[in-house]
Amino acid sequence: xxxxxWAYNMMDNKKYKYSVFAVIFVIMAVIPLFxxxxxxxxxWSALFYMLLALGxxxxxGYCGMCDLGYAAKFALGAYTTGVLIKSFGWNFWLxxxxxxxxxxxxxxxIGAPTLKLRSDYLAIVTLGFAEIVRITARNLEIxxxxxxxxxxxxxxxxxxxxxxxxxxxxxxxxxxxxxxFVSNRIRNSRFGRALTYIRExxxxxxxxxVNTTLYKLYAYIIGAVLGGxxxxxxxVRMAAISPGSFDFTQSANIMLAVxxxxxxxxxxxxxxxxxxxxxxxxxxxxxxxxxxRMLFFGLLLIIVMITRPQGLWPERRKRER
Amino acid sequence: xxxxEVALQQLINGLILGSFYALIxxxxxxxYGIIKLLNFAHGDIYMTGAFACLSVFGVLSVIIPGPGxxxxxxxxxxxxxxxxxxxxQRFAYRPLLGAPRLSLLITAIGVSLVIYNFIMVxxxxxxxxxxxxxxxxxxxxxxxxxxxxxxxxxxxxxxxLMIGLTLFIGQTMTGxxxxxxxxxxxxxxxxxINVNKIIxxxxxIGSALAAIAGGLACVYYGNVQYSMGYTMGIKAFxxxxxxxxxxxxxxxxxxxxxxxxxxxxxxxxxxxGLSGSAWKDVFAFGxxxxxxxxxxxxxxxxxxxxxx
Numbered sequence: 001x002x003x004x005x006w007a008y009n010m011m012d013n014k015k016y017k018y019s020v021f022a023v024i025f026v027i028m029a030v031i032p033l034f035x036x037x038x039x040x041x042x043x044w045s046a047l048f049y050m051l052l053a054l055g056x057x058x059x060x061g062y063c064g065m066c067d068l069g070y071a072a073k074f075a076l077g078a079y080t081t082g083v084l085i086k087s088f089g090w091n092f093w094l095x096x097x098x099x100x101x102x103x104x105x106x107x108x109x110i111g112a113p114t115l116k117l118r119s120d121y122l123a124i125v126t127l128g129f130a131e132i133v134r135i136t137a138r139n140l141e142i143x144x145x146x147x148x149x150x151x152x153x154x155x156x157x158x159x160x161x162x163x164x165x166x167x168x169x170x171x172x173x174x175x176x177x178x179x180x181f182v183s184n185r186i187r188n189s190r191f192g193r194a195l196t197y198i199r200e201x202x203x204x205x206x207x208x209x210v211n212t213t214l215y216k217l218y219a220y221i222i223g224a225v226l227g228g229x230x231x232x233x234x235x236v237r238m239a240a241i242s243p244g245s246f247d248f249t250q251s252a253n254i255m256l257a258v259x260x261x262x263x264x265x266x267x268x269x270x271x272x273x274x275x276x277x278x279x280x281x282x283x284x285x286x287x288x289x290x291x292x293r294m295l296f297f298g299l300l301l302i303i304v305m306i307t308r309p310q311g312l313w314p315e316r317r318k319r320e321r
Numbered sequence: 322x323x324x325x326e327v328a329l330q331q332l333i334n335g336l337i338l339g340s341f342y343a344l345i346x347x348x349x350x351x352x353y354g355i356i357k358l359l360n361f362a363h364g365d366i367y368m369t370g371a372f373a374c375l376s377v378f379g380v381l382s383v384i385i386p387g388p389g390x391x392x393x394x395x396x397x398x399x400x401x402x403x404x405x406x407x408x409x410q411r412f413a414y415r416p417l418l419g420a421p422r423l424s425l426l427i428t429a430i431g432v433s434l435v436i437y438n439f440i441m442v443x444x445x446x447x448x449x450x451x452x453x454x455x456x457x458x459x460x461x462x463x464x465x466x467x468x469x470x471x472x473x474x475x476x477x478x479x480x481x482l483m484i485g486l487t488l489f490i491g492q493t494m495t496g497x498x499x500x501x502x503x504x505x506x507x508x509x510x511x512x513x514i515n516v517n518k519i520i521x522x523x524x525x526i527g528s529a530l531a532a533i534a535g536g537l538a539c540v541y542y543g544n545v546q547y548s549m550g551y552t553m554g555i556k557a558f559x560x561x562x563x564x565x566x567x568x569x570x571x572x573x574x575x576x577x578x579x580x581x582x583x584x585x586x587x588x589x590x591x592x593x594g595l596s597g598s599a600w601k602d603v604f605a606f607g608x609x610x611x612x613x614x615x616x617x618x619x620x621x622x623x624x625x626x627x628x629x
Contacts, residue, residue: 066426113614120359120426121613124558128606131555139599248551252434259427292442298434305428306416 028173032166040165046277047172053257053273054179055226061264063219064199066123069130070254073224075246076102077231082149082241083142092155092236103228104221111220116213130251138243148242155236168237183266195219256297260304326465331584337472339580340479344534345557346572348527354503354567355523361429362409363531364554365436366402370532371545372440373398375451386454395536399529406528407521441547448546451539475537483573490569499523559609565622
């Protein structure tokens with residue numbers, strides 16, 4: 001706990017904050033020069049989880065809504081891109097806006113009717129919707145049924161064919177920085193403060209004139225869009241997607257990363273995501289722990305909720321002036 | 322078979338499925354009604370009940386084979402699931418009763434993960450088969466429609482349990498206390514009701530009902546797997562929502578209705594040329610979303626404002 005507080009103070013101190021971030025990203029940027037493909041692919045999956053966790057953080061962390069089907073949001077992006085490239089021969093970069101539009105539509109369909117209801121209804125509706133998406137993807141022919149879509153063409157970026165793991169590492173590193181930037185801008189905006197207010201006390205927020213349903217819907221849409229974009233990049237990075245990658249375990253993992261890391265706190269969310277990507281790799285060869293890791297995560301979740309309900313590294317908002 | 326007979330046969334299938342949903346939905350609804358917790362782990366308690374029944378019967382069938390052994394195994398499963406539900410309530414939920422509801426829900430997900438993965442690890446992720454020694458296909462014929470004895474027993478048991486629970490909630494002091502706690506916890510404390518004890522009893526009853534459903538699923542389907550609780554849990558919750566969450570008759574009605582809709586819907590999809598079994602979950606979850614849009618308080622639920 002002492003280390004966490006120390007790290008927290010470093011991160012929160014205006015003087016050090018940017019230099020700490022800069023150092024971390026310089027280290028991240030030079031890692032590919034020294035490491036082999038295995039380490040890079042583990043780090044890539046850490047970056048990938050960070051993207052998902054940052055997206056879900058807008059919904060869960062900032063606004064306090066419980067979304068148990070985040071895998072569906074990124075499945076929608078992945079399948080939109082996969083189908084458009086594979087069946088219609090689109091250019092990857094052109095599929096991105098489509099996947100954003102699909103995410104927005106899905107978020108409105110799910111969010112608009114449910115967000116004004118009791119908060120836990122959203123949890124179960126998102127869960128149901130995630131199952132609908134997964135089963136539909138498994139049953140439709142255009143999405144490749146149970147085997148999924150294979151052989152999605154890798155895109156070019158200014159003539160550079162993105163095929164190496166190193167390329168993707170940098171692409172995702174760039175995306176993480178972009179998402180952090182977006183999250184930070186949202187957090188420090190009028191909109192972000194309204195979301196925090198809704199999370200802390202929805203009734204009071206409403207009494208103060210915050211249109212809670214609308215703001216929750218906006219937050220939900222933004223989270224879905226970030227998930228959709230991540231999904232699109234995931235599809236071309238993996239070149240193959242299958243319904244099995246978007247099941248409840250995936251949603252639960254992302255949720256755990258956000259909650260254990262610290263709801264709403266960006267460095268906490270990133271640390272949580274990194275932990276969830278790297279931990280299984282480290283313990284993969286240890287037979288018992290490898291199988292039982294979700295059991296430990298479940299226990300950890302209960303303990304954290306009881307002892308530190310704000311997450312291991314919670315957000316401590318400074319007084320707004 | 323003629324069209325009407327197919328419809329009747331599906332009606333029976335739907336009734337069976339609906340009884341399962343209803344038994345599990347009761348646990349969801351009771352817990353939700355009393356502490357406003359969406360007990361995410363309830364589906365896993367149902368699954369644990371099924372496994373408990375299977376393991377106990379595995380030992381017991383040597384001494385008492387046949388229906389007697391099955392009944393004893395189901396009772397043992399009820400006890401085990403009841404203890405599990407109580408432990409979850411005692412150690413995971415009770416400390417958080419005053420906390421925001423999101424924390425409580427997340428804790429419930431944690432409990433669900435623990436149970437689910439624990440059973441997965443000890444069963445190696447494999448499905449087990451329940452050898453009841455009974456003839457599952459024996460039954461009575463009415464025209465071309467067949468009702469097996471097991472189906473009759475299943476429907477009768479569910480009906481009896483539901484009547485018993487309604488009487489319990491409506492007539493006993495404990496039931497009265499449950500209804501009172503659902504209205505106002507703090508006032509109940511002032512009136513000398515042991516709130517924690519009553520909440521514990523609610524969990525035990527809900528879990529025991531889920532275990533009965535699990536035991537009956539053992540006998541009826543014969544196939545027990547660690548993942549069986551997940552879909553069943555969501556669908557039972559859907560049933561509770563359809564009927565109006567927090568309402569006991571609502572949970573029963575919702576369960577039966579969802580079972581019937583699913584059976585009829587599957588048949589309907591097959592007529593449309595789609596694979597009914599592949600799409601039936603989509604159908605059920607679609608209904609959930611539709612109900613929440615059109616009638617969010619369910620069929621028998623009262624409208625209420627959250628947390629004011």
